[in-house]
Amino acid sequence: ARPVVAIVGRPNVGKSTLFNALAGERISIVKDTPGVTRDRIYADVSWLNYDFTMIDTGGIEPDSKDIILSQMREQAQIAIDTADVIIFLVDVKQGLQDSDSKVADMLRRSHKPVILVVNKVDSFERDMADVYEFYNLGIGDPVPVSASSRLGFGDMLDKVVEYF
Numbered sequence: 001a002r003p004v005v006a007i008v009g010r011p012n013v014g015k016s017t018l019f020n021a022l023a024g025e026r027i028s029i030v031k032d033t034p035g036v037t038r039d040r041i042y043a044d045v046s047w048l049n050y051d052f053t054m055i056d057t058g059g060i061e062p063d064s065k066d067i068i069l070s071q072m073r074e075q076a077q078i079a080i081d082t083a084d085v086i087i088f089l090v091d092v093k094q095g096l097q098d099s100d101s102k103v104a105d106m107l108r109r110s111h112k113p114v115i116l117v118v119n120k121v122d123s124f125e126r127d128m129a130d131v132y133e134f135y136n137l138g139i140g141d142p143v144p145v146s147a148s149s150r151l152g153f154g155d156m157l158d159k160v161v162e163y164f
């Protein structure tokens, strides 16, 4: 079966932007049970001679009492359970947040391979100095990308396919 790659992270880090940039046209939405707010979105992606399925998630907001956010967390957990490799996305512009650390704890418990990807590095010259604080997550080397400018995708995908 084709490997499954899930993109997880808290809201607004750019998960859907990254997903759409990689997915191109081949997006399919799978409806979940009624009451579950955010549907998982799947796409078939090809990179060099690799084919895989990618899952976008609504985003993890840890510890939220809000029903929508806790349902999003549940969705993310399903994606994590389904995934062979996880792209853990964080945002260089907002910097390291408490909720990033909570998501990191959740991912460690999954015992799945995790690639830490730092998004919104629109200018390597300007933004790289701010990437290094994400080493504090203890989840490995941060890989810089700009989902909106499609920068860094090659290096990111090289790391992802290493685990196939």
Ligand code: GDP
Pocket: 010, 011, 012, 013, 014, 015, 016, 017, 018, 058, 059, 119, 120, 121, 122, 145, 146, 147, 148, 149
């Ligand atoms: P999600 O909630 O994690 O799915 O995040 P979205 O993909 O919806 O993006 C949240 C916001 O970040 C949107 O306004 C995007 O346009 C913006 N964004 C996403 N990727 C980038 C990027 O690489 N650079 C910049 N500057 N903004 C980005």
Ligand code: MG
Pocket: 015, 016, 017, 057, 058
């Ligand atoms: Mg999204």
